Amino acid sequence: MSLWPLLGIVVLVAGFAAGINPLIVIVAAALTTGVAAGLSPLHIIAALGKAYNDSRYVSIIWLVLPVIGLLEREGLQERARMLIARVRAATVGRLLIAYLVLRQVTAALGLTSLCGQAQTVRPLIAPMAEAAAEIRMGSISSRIRYLIRAYAASADNVGAFFGEDIFIAVSSILLIKGFLQQSGYDIAPLRLSLWAIPTALMAFAIHGLRLWRLDARLKRLAREERS
């Protein structure tokens, strides 16, 4: 077996590091790896086309754009701001910790699709977090605004990844069970779920702590920008 196909990974890392447009980098990496593995260019392009077509379902998420656009046109973000202004205790950190808890607990109960980047983060959580920052600190710079949005997205990911494995019927648990079965070990899914709990608690502790310290960090950033 040859190690040459790994060249594609080198192209990928170098391309991303050099700041070249990712679309170009990805196509170049695919061609490099394919050629290194002895495939003909036409064969690689056909493989790209087939996989692209087969994965169209991931783009279902973009259907949400007209809905969000319409609601924003009608003042969704402004309303989220008015709502959060009424909750005196609300800060960016506290709001996102609450969302992290909600996300992790619902994912652990198997309700993974209740929340998500398109379902909740973009239309609700991110505008509320931005509003909470504006109420505390007055107007915020776009740099701080983007940072808050990124943290909102991260709370969703961390909550989902490290919550869903506590639910016994999730696909990753079934994959682990299936693979270990092939290797001769018959393991109840419940045991796998139980052993996901320590990591879930650690994930909450680490990310929760970072979110808790986010408020102070935002304040410091705002102060630095003013001076």
Add this chain to the structure above:
Amino acid sequence: MFAGIAVRSLGDRANRRRCGNAAFWGLLAVSFLFGSELGDLANGVLVLALTAIGAFAMGLGSPKTTSVAQREASARARGNAIFMPALLIPAVAIAGTLTLGKLRVGGAPLADPKQVTLIALALGIIIALIAAVVRFRPPALAPVEEGRRLADAIGWAIILPQLLASLGAVFAISRVGAAVGRIATTWLPLGHPLAAVVAYCAGMALFTMVMGNAFAAFPVMTAAIGVPLIVHRFGGDPAIMGAVGMLSGFCGTLATPMAANYNIVPAALLELPDRNGVIRVQIPTAIPLLLCNIVLMYTLVFRF
């Protein structure tokens, strides 16, 4: 939706690169409408064309929307009713996920059981769109124009998730996974239980970063290191190894642009100028969490 955006882009005289935008959204519409009828090679050429136009020839359109003042007035007038369509999306998505898989028409399942979550999400979005149009009565073209506003803001990144999935497929037929597994087993000193645990957990995270998916990494790393070394040679517990190993892979998912669904799509949806903005704030969680996983596995796997 993309066809509508393409047509409106072509008429947008404020955008000097309107032909590029129209071609990009038009080709995307072709892919969604006729992708299954085109052959693999034609789809491949379509991907190359989208890549070239997306990288070099797109501008920002200027669709009609409302001003900040209008939005504040509207937010006051509409009250919390404005949240109703936004809340409908998760409500329908969860109800659909729980029920759609069980519905049967003439003995055949109504929805592909593997795609129930996505179908339910799409259903939730469509119902929310109808509710928003009925409730707020916007101009007829507003859904397309608002969709175009956000789609232009996302730009070429809209095809990134699918393109990364295609790269994963090329990696798979080029046997990149096997090559990584070989490096992991031949070049690493794995004579001690701790070394095996570190190699397995860190390998899961790194391999997941390359492939963008912990599910692709798990079989390779577990067959190369997990089962032969941690379980057979050192007598570890397979359940703990599997559970914590997979979660080590998820630490890698937090840190890679290859996991475009989780990291690049949100950055685009939230209109972050830095496509890696979400990854940047997740890496400081991913690294200590991976260390925790290594410690957890080392202390637990040989005890139960």
